[in-house]
Amino acid sequence: MHAQDGQAKKKAPETELGRHMEKMNDAMRTLRTQVADASKNAASLALVATIKENATASLKLEPAKKAEVPAADQAKFVAGYKEQLQKTIDMVGKLEAAIKAGDNAGAAKLLDDVAAAQKSGHKEYKQQKKKAA
Numbered sequence: 487m488h489a490q491d492g493q494a495k496k497k498a499p500e501t502e503l504g505r506h507m508e509k510m511n512d513a514m515r516t517l518r519t520q521v522a523d524a525s526k527n528a529a530s531l532a533l534v535a536t537i538k539e540n541a542t543a544s545l546k547l548e549p550a551k552k553a554e555v556p557a558a559d560q561a562k563f564v565a566g567y568k569e570q571l572q573k574t575i576d577m578v579g580k581l582e583a584a585i586k587a588g589d590n591a592g593a594a595k596l597l598d599d600v601a602a603a604q605k606s607g608h609k610e611y612k613q614q615k616k617k618a619a
């Protein structure tokens with residue numbers, strides 16, 4: 487295994503929103519490994535609750551990228567962020583219902599949808615890290 491230098495290490499979140507996102511990320515990572523396993527449904531529901539809680543808290547916050555948007559467009563930018571996040575929360579609600587109904591295959595599929603929503607949400611609303619030239 488190649489030794490990684492310090493720069494390859496993940497930086498701690500710099501914003502309150504980033505801290506909520508990080509908690510969602512940890513829960514998602516574990517959930518992915520076990521969502522299809524019905525014997526782990528109780529633990530999976532706890533992870534889903536963590537995702538929901540942190541996503542709901544994130545609704546009250548604004549992306550740091552707002553500062554890069556012209557003043558006239560900021561309200562629309564923030565509204566778009568909240569709308570997309572709410573849609574993601576709704577998906578997580580469906581995922582929760584699927585687990586409760588014992589539909590683990592459906593839950594796994596919904597988790598893929600949540601991951602896709604994460605990707606597009608980040609593309610639009612997360613500040614892109616500037617690469618060192």
Ligand code: HEM
Binds near residue numbers: 500507510514607
């Ligand atoms: C389960 C789904 C999601 C996960 C696991 C997730 C995870 C993350 C992670 C790990 C970060 C980096 C945190 C840091 O180190 O600073 C982040 C940042 C961010 N995410 Fe998400 N994310 C999800 C969904 C979304 C959605 C749907 C949106 C937008 C609608 C979004 C918007 C953002 C923004 C704006 C940031 C940058 C933080 C800031 O501006 O302060 N995320 N997310």
